[in-house]
Amino acid sequence: MTNQSSSEKPRLAVLGLGHVGLPTALGFAEMGWEVIGADDDASKVAMIRAGQAPFYEPGLDALLSRSLTDGRLTLTHCVEEAVRASTVLFVCVGTPQKDSGEADLSQVEAIARTIARNLNGYKLIVEKSTVPAVTAQWIKKTVARFAKLSATPAGCLTGFDVASNPEFLQEGKAVENIFRPDRIVVGVESERARALLDQLYRPLGCPILFTNVSTAELTKHAANAFLSTKISFINMVADICEAVGADVNQVALGIGLDPRIGRQFLNAGIGFGGYCFPKDLRAFMHLAREHEVDCGLLNEVEKINLRRTEIFLKKIRRVVWVLKGKKIGVLGLAFKGGTDDIRESPALRIVQALLDEGACLQVFDPQAMEASRQEIPPQAGRMEYCSSAYDAAREADVLLVLTEWPEYRELDFIRLRELMEVPVIIDGRNLLDPEVVRASSFEYIDMGRNPIDPHSSRFESSDFGGNGGVEQSASVLESVV
Ligand code: UGA
Numbered sequence: 001m002t003n004q005s006s007s008e009k010p011r012l013a014v015l016g017l018g019h020v021g022l023p024t025a026l027g028f029a030e031m032g033w034e035v036i037g038a039d040d041d042a043s044k045v046a047m048i049r050a051g052q053a054p055f056y057e058p059g060l061d062a063l064l065s066r067s068l069t070d071g072r073l074t075l076t077h078c079v080e081e082a083v084r085a086s087t088v089l090f091v092c093v094g095t096p097q098k099d100s101g102e103a104d105l106s107q108v109e110a111i112a113r114t115i116a117r118n119l120n121g122y123k124l125i126v127e128k129s130t131v132p133a134v135t136a137q138w139i140k141k142t143v144a145r146f147a148k149l150s151a152t153p154a155g156c157l158t159g160f161d162v163a164s165n166p167e168f169l170q171e172g173k174a175v176e177n178i179f180r181p182d183r184i185v186v187g188v189e190s191e192r193a194r195a196l197l198d199q200l201y202r203p204l205g206c207p208i209l210f211t212n213v214s215t216a217e218l219t220k221h222a223a224n225a226f227l228s229t230k231i232s233f234i235n236m237v238a239d240i241c242e243a244v245g246a247d248v249n250q251v252a253l254g255i256g257l258d259p260r261i262g263r264q265f266l267n268a269g270i271g272f273g274g275y276c277f278p279k280d281l282r283a284f285m286h287l288a289r290e291h292e293v294d295c296g297l298l299n300e301v302e303k304i305n306l307r308r309t310e311i312f313l314k315k316i317r318r319v320v321w322v323l324k325g326k327k328i329g330v331l332g333l334a335f336k337g338g339t340d341d342i343r344e345s346p347a348l349r350i351v352q353a354l355l356d357e358g359a360c361l362q363v364f365d366p367q368a369m370e371a372s373r374q375e376i377p378p379q380a381g382r383m384e385y386c387s388s389a390y391d392a393a394r395e396a397d398v399l400l401v402l403t404e405w406p407e408y409r410e411l412d413f414i415r416l417r418e419l420m421e422v423p424v425i426i427d428g429r430n431l432l433d434p435e436v437v438r439a440s441s442f443e444y445i446d447m448g449r450n451p452i453d454p455h456s457s458r459f460e461s462s463d464f465g466g467n468g469g470v471e472q473s474a475s476v477l478e479s480v481v
Contacts, residue, residue, distance in 0.1 A: 013086035020167045021092030026063045027178035029072040037075045038082035045077040056340035056367045059175035083118040092128045101282035112139045116146030123160040124193050128167050132287050133217040136162045161193040164213045166220030172338020184208045187216025224280040230265040231272045232304035238268035238448025248448035268447045270428040271308030273335035273344040309349045312428050319424050320397050324358030329396035332403025333365040333372040340367035347402035364392040393419045404429040413440035
């Protein structure tokens with residue numbers, strides 16, 4: 001195989017077919033490029049080749065079947081073969097975290113060595129995995145050392161370039177994000193690299209920001225750290241709202257309508273999780289500390305996030321008092337709606353804490369049951385995986401909403417109430433419509449949209465679970481608007 005297709009369009013290889021790599025490979029194939037997807041996990045490759053994505057991502061299976069039928073996507077578990085056959089190599093391997101919070105770059109290093117040993121012409125090596133600034137320099141050194149290439153006086157190496165092209169896609173929206181990105185950030189060191197990446201991304205019609213390589217790497221860290229900060233900020237505001245009888249959703253709207261702030265990522269709840277935010281935040285703090293930059297701000301962001309579990313458990317205790325032996329229905333296990341991913345899921349943290357306190361759980365998630373079973377196996381009478389939300393609510397003392405699956409809004413709340421022992425819902429994601437739920441005679445408790453302490457003198461006149469504070473803040477907001 002040569003590394004150019006007959007039409008002289010560069011052939012692309014995507015190395016690593018996980019949550020970033022697979023959508024990337026399919027996106028480029030759909031845009032008309034010839035793509036080789038490679039992953040050294042042969043069973044994963046076999047699954048994808050059979051037309052099945054190894055994880056749940058809306059729209060991905062359809063895209064996969066089209067790419068396989070068109071023949072634009074080929075798959076291999078031989079990474080070497082993919083490197084030799086392609087010009088542009090997207091590195092999409094995992095960068096998990098070490099105990100120190102530092103990113104574990106062993107997979108990136110291994111790929112760099114593989115590339116070095118298989119250089120058979122010019123290669124553009126593009127980092128897409130989230131990596132700390134300076135990783136590109138390490139890739140460059142590693143490839144150079146192992147390929148026995150020599151640096152030019154300007155410090156640039158012949159035979160290959162390294163670029164950084166961080167990915168901003170969100171799980172659950174990957175397909176949408178691939179074809180309609182807000183922006184593309186590309187860090188390059190040569191005109192050739194810039195031209196190649198411009199050729200790949202120009203058709204998307206979005207702004208493309210060309211920077212140097214470290215700037216692109218840092219942009220990704222800063223984006224995730226900033227979004228995490230927004231979430232922790234609004235969670236802190238939610239706690240204050242609860243104390244003074246304000247409505248955090250309306251505060252979020254009131255500040256979010258200011259374009260300098262923006263409404264997105266101001267949804268209060270049980271905190272952020274997933275493979276990216278918690279890990280990237282720690283890696284960013286690690287990088288800051290390494291360079292003696294004060295990262296106290298980010299430290300607080302993480303602390304606020306970790307405290308969400310205990311704050312939520314307190315709400316449950318206020319309802320059921322003693323947790324031991326209580327039957328608790330749980331809606332949601334994934335770290336957010338739209339995915340089957342449970343990595344660092346705040347929902348699972350709460351589930352584990354409840355199990356530790358002796359509660360009996362009936363759990364349901366539309367996609368994440370299989371993954372959760374591997375993490376927390378079923379236990380008769382203690383941890384039951386249910387076939388529906390209604391099944392999870394059966395005879396429960398309280399029902400918790402832990403993941404923002406939109407379908408939970410469409411539940412038949414009257415049916416739910418009839419199934420439950422005690423009709424109380426605690427909504428850890430502010431997902432449900434309080435009016436709809438209360439109209440079905442539920443006691444409804446959420447995150448910062450209502451006062452929850454019935455004994456507080458501040459709320460003597462409003463009934464527990466009522467929305468006096470909400471109405472007050474809503475009318476003030478309306479009069480201002
Ligand atoms: C995040 C970023 O949003 C992507 O831009 C980035 O590419 C990706 O990480 C990555 O680094 O690969 P993702 O982890 O898929 O994407 O999930 P988000 O949608 O960002 O949600 C992260 C967590 O924050 C979830 O647990 C979610 O429930 C929580 N969240 C989000 C809130 O609690 N409140 C909000 O307002 C928004």
